[in-house]
Amino acid sequence: MRLYSTLQRELVELPPSPAKIGIYVCGPTVYQRIHVGNARPYVIFLWLRNWLKHRQYEVKLVSNITDVNDKIYVEAAHRSPPIESRKLAEEMSDRYREDTDRLGLGRPDAEPTATETMGEIVAMIAELIAGGHAYEAQGDVYFRVESYGDYGQLSRQKPDQMEDQEPGPLKEDPRDFALWKATKQGEDTSWESPWGKGRPGWHIECSAMAAKLLGPSFEIHGGGLDLVFPHHENELAQSRAAGQEFAHIWMHNGLLRLTGEKMSKSLGNIQTLEQVLKPPPEGWGRETLLLFFMTAHWRSPIDFSIETMDAAQAQANAFREALALDERENPTEEWSRLEQALDDDFNTPLALSILHEWRSRGARSLLFQGLSLFGLNTLKEEARPEVVKLQEERDTARKQRDFQRADELRRHIEKAGWSASDTSSGTVLWPKHERKH
């Protein structure tokens, strides 16, 4: 198994299985409902975790929830009536769990919050100060970038070439970043620390949580491509400066783009994960979204549009039908083709093409097994009794060669969201899911 790592800029081999693999993924900041883009890393890393387990690795996936942040303060204050930021964070954390639960991929093995990691955060900051890598200034604590020689190695930014920054009044160097921020007016949460009341900066929570739950050295760190700089650069600097090896492989998923005029005008309607996951005909449903994510390699950007989602929907329906039809062949030795595709940088578009090949050859068992890896076993469904009854009536009509009645019954079946395919070995029912435009 090998994966492309941003740090090395090349494919990096994982230790042979069985082995322990720790994965840390940056989760969302909970100030509003998450959108489809936020779901991409969630899906990719759950798939990866499940695949590595399948490959006999002992995997621990940690994905944090950032529940202390400027945006949360701002959003909570702008609510009418304003609410406590802690309440907003709790509410949005619950929504986040609900929304991602509906993806049907299981949950990370741990989902720590900044709030519950405060002890470790403070301890780590103290350690950095003791080591000369950080300094206190009027209740704030800043990381001393100059003290870490490899700063910039992840993003390949040359510190002196970076865009000019407004030097913070308390910073020794404009590139220094906050580890701890003294409480300011309007912030309704704070914690005691050796430097007074305050709250952690953004980057430190991830370093502290990763060390707490995965140890000083672990295999994979993931997140969106937009986090490479500064967030991950800073995490790496802090953790290494604190004497930890930190993550070996850095995976950054490509971003989701919204294209097309019509789409961007109705952003509000289809952008949130909640909306997209609504079952058809209102939304696209989880299976279409998962297939959509499969169509692009995890490192590539992906365009979210009616066209691309419709294409994914058509694929979902093709799989649904194939899973209902009779098995025509069962080339079990071909399973390794799928393994190879996924072991080589988790190439889901290639894996998808193999699944389509099995679909068209009628290799139903293999297809089902393959789809199950991605949480798509639900593409196989049993018809509800009332639909089966319609089909039985239709069979009778067909036997009597009353084709007008048979076609009428087919329309009833379709109204119920199902489709009837007449094959040489009888009629099969399969669920056709279509979003209404």
Next chain:
RNA sequence: GGCGCGGUGGCCGAGUGGCUAGGCAGAGGCCUGCAAAGCCUCGUACAGCAGUUCGAUUCUGCUCCGCGCCUCCA
């Protein structure tokens, strides 16, 4: 200005120094009561310009275009 990632047929999207990706959409045919599936056939794909090579979409260089990041966005 700096760093990085890309440009493949109508659309999405793998891959390879010479030999078929796959999906969606389209045209014709076989099959079918009708459909669906399946099968057959069809449409001059690899941004541009040089270079390396017997041969480049695949390697090298340059150009053009797109995207991301440059202190709190997954």
